[in-house]
Amino acid sequence: MTTNMLYYGDNLEILRNRTYFPDECVDLIYLDPPFNSARTYNVLFKDESGSESESQIVAFDDTWHWGPEAQEAYYYLATKASEPVSRIIGSLKDILGNTPISAYIMMMGVRLVELHRVLKPTGSLYLHCDPTASHYLKILLDAIFGTDNFRNEIVWQRTNAKSLSTKNLPKNHDIIFRYTKSDTWIWNTPYKAHDEKYIKKFYRYVEPETGRIYRLGDLTNPNKNRPNLEYEFLGIKRVWRWTRERMQKAYDEGRVVQLSEGTVPRVKHYLDEQKGIRVGDIWTDILPIQAHAAEKLGYPTQKPVKLLERIISMSSNPGDVVLDPFCGCGTTIAAAQALGRNWIGIDITHLSIALQKYRLQDAFGDIPYTIVGEPADIEGARQLAQEDRYQFQWWALSLVRAKPIGGSEEDRKGKKGRDRGIDGVINFLELGDKVRRVIVQVKSGKVKSSDIRDLIGTLEREKAAIAVFITLEEPTRDMIAEATNAGYYIPPSLGDAVKYPRVQIFTVEQLMLGASIHMPASHG
Numbered sequence: 001m002t003t004n005m006l007y008y009g010d011n012l013e014i015l016r017n018r019t020y021f022p023d024e025c026v027d028l029i030y031l032d033p034p035f036n037s038a039r040t041y042n043v044l045f046k047d048e049s050g051s052e053s054e055s056q057i058v059a060f061d062d063t064w065h066w067g068p069e070a071q072e073a074y075y076y077l078a079t080k081a082s083e084p085v086s087r088i089i090g091s092l093k094d095i096l097g098n099t100p101i102s103a104y105i106m107m108m109g110v111r112l113v114e115l116h117r118v119l120k121p122t123g124s125l126y127l128h129c130d131p132t133a134s135h136y137l138k139i140l141l142d143a144i145f146g147t148d149n150f151r152n153e154i155v156w157q158r159t160n161a162k163s164l165s166t167k168n169l170p171k172n173h174d175i176i177f178r179y180t181k182s183d184t185w186i187w188n189t190p191y192k193a194h195d196e197k198y199i200k201k202f203y204r205y206v207e208p209e210t211g212r213i214y215r216l217g218d219l220t221n222p223n224k225n226r227p228n229l230e231y232e233f234l235g236i237k238r239v240w241r242w243t244r245e246r247m248q249k250a251y252d253e254g255r256v257v258q259l260s261e262g263t264v265p266r267v268k269h270y271l272d273e274q275k276g277i278r279v280g281d282i283w284t285d286i287l288p289i290q291a292h293a294a295e296k297l298g299y300p301t302q303k304p305v306k307l308l309e310r311i312i313s314m315s316s317n318p319g320d321v322v323l324d325p326f327c328g329c330g331t332t333i334a335a336a337q338a339l340g341r342n343w344i345g346i347d348i349t350h351l352s353i354a355l356q357k358y359r360l361q362d363a364f365g366d367i368p369y370t371i372v373g374e375p376a377d378i379e380g381a382r383q384l385a386q387e388d389r390y391q392f393q394w395w396a397l398s399l400v401r402a403k404p405i406g407g408s409e410e411d412r413k414g415k416k417g418r419d420r421g422i423d424g425v426i427n428f429l430e431l432g433d434k435v436r437r438v439i440v441q442v443k444s445g446k447v448k449s450s451d452i453r454d455l456i457g458t459l460e461r462e463k464a465a466i467a468v469f470i471t472l473e474e475p476t477r478d479m480i481a482e483a484t485n486a487g488y489y490i491p492p493s494l495g496d497a498v499k500y501p502r503v504q505i506f507t508v509e510q511l512m513l514g515a516s517i518h519m520p521a522s523h524g
Helices: 010-017 067-078 083-096 101-117 134-145 194-204 245-254 305-315 332-338 350-364 378-387 388-399 449-460 477-485 508-512
Strands: 005-008 024-033 119-129 150-157 171-181 214-219 230-235 235-240 267-268 321-324 342-347 369-374 424-429 435-442 466-471 503-507
Touching: 005 350, 010 101, 010 342, 024 305, 067 083, 067 477, 083 101, 083 134, 083 369, 101 119, 101 134, 119 134, 119 150, 119 305, 134 171, 134 477, 194 503, 230 245, 305 332, 305 466, 321 332, 332 350, 332 508, 350 388, 378 388, 378 424, 378 508, 388 435, 449 466, 449 477, 466 508, 477 503, 503 508
Parallel strands: 005 342, 005 369, 024 119, 024 321, 321 342, 435 466, 466 503
Antiparallel strands: 119 171, 150 171, 214 267, 230 235, 424 435
16 A cells, blocks of 8 residues: 555545555544534535535535435445444434434444554544534444444543523534554553643752752652561661662662751652653643634634644554545644654545645655646546536646635635635735735636736736736637736846746646746745
8 A cells, every 4th residue: 555645536435445445554544524513514515527425525505414325325334334333323314314414424434434444453543523423423433443442532622612602501622532443552642741830839949960850759668568678778767669779779870869867868850851741531732723823724624733743643653654534634644744654645625635735845845745636637637627617726726836715615616705806826925025916817618818808907906916827728829919918027126137927828738747937936
């Protein structure tokens, strides 16, 4: 199995591909699937070619519903899955009926069966959800993984308690279920640093020679019936915790001290040698992503990197394989790469794959990885445009690293919003750190000179520096003339030394062959 891979497509189909995912090939799985909550998360997808794939986040305004794919998932689980799974699924179907939550459980069930298959015997799975469906998902996980392999229900406080409701407690936490494949699993005990109040209260001493902070601990043995450990040391006879030889060695090293003559010797516990406090199953020390955080990508369900770093550090070792089958904006992938793990991500939108490409490039530079499912040639690009013009648009924007504008985060069908006529934006800095914009428009159908005139109008209206027109078809001679007549953008700091065409036209084929926008280098 090849690792450091991004797969575009329905994760169920990809997971069922034994070439991609043979049995027991993954060390750690984290999944943050779309919640079936009262909030408007995008939890349905139907591609425009007519085939259905209700697998991942794509359209915020949709909700789970009972349809042919949910029925097919139910049939598979009821007839092909293990006996415990079949019985649980049948019971849940009887209780819930053909409801949205029932459809959600069926769609998650077939994926969790495959995730259990690909997990190594020493592996762990973490499923992130909210309380809306957590109780149903736990029943399902118990059936698939076995109740003996349930390890933790982690409560992550994602916000402070804020609510306008006066009749309910505010909802401010998520649930993360932790299961293992067997009774032997990879585990690295997590610790968090002592808080300042604890340190001030207990670590009250400073070693003058080194400046090391320490506290004093008891050396006497609570078990008084240990004659082999009873002896006199520094004039004090006690039953000690250590043998005389170990006590003397620690004293010679300066670790055992007697504060005054006649007092019981004590041992130094240095603060810099302590691992900290063991992490429990209630996590309040990892904040959600703040509005102006550097890692914020604008992805609605984005989780903080520290959350994933803790999970990955706990349940995998460097070189292990981490899988996220709903990888979204790629937080799991970024955390795994930073921690020296191999990784695999799957998502059903080209927007997600594009975000992950940007994120990997920005954080790690030109690292090697493979993307499966993106157009590999111009014919593949044409096919994508025919199947779904918005997926094509997001993919084409990724070729120039433009940030999508509009419906990418709110509606699968896309919308221009206030910036009508703009599909993507690239920012760069002028002299004096003034932010300037390159606006990008993508066309997958027939193009004509009026498209360029309209783009020039948008360029002037938006007061942008440069406009880029990406086309699947070859531009006409008149289009090229219109773009040429638009003149140049000249950076104020460079005079006439460097100038950039204000309107630039690129075919998708040119971009796939390595062409790039002519613009100042300080863009981001």
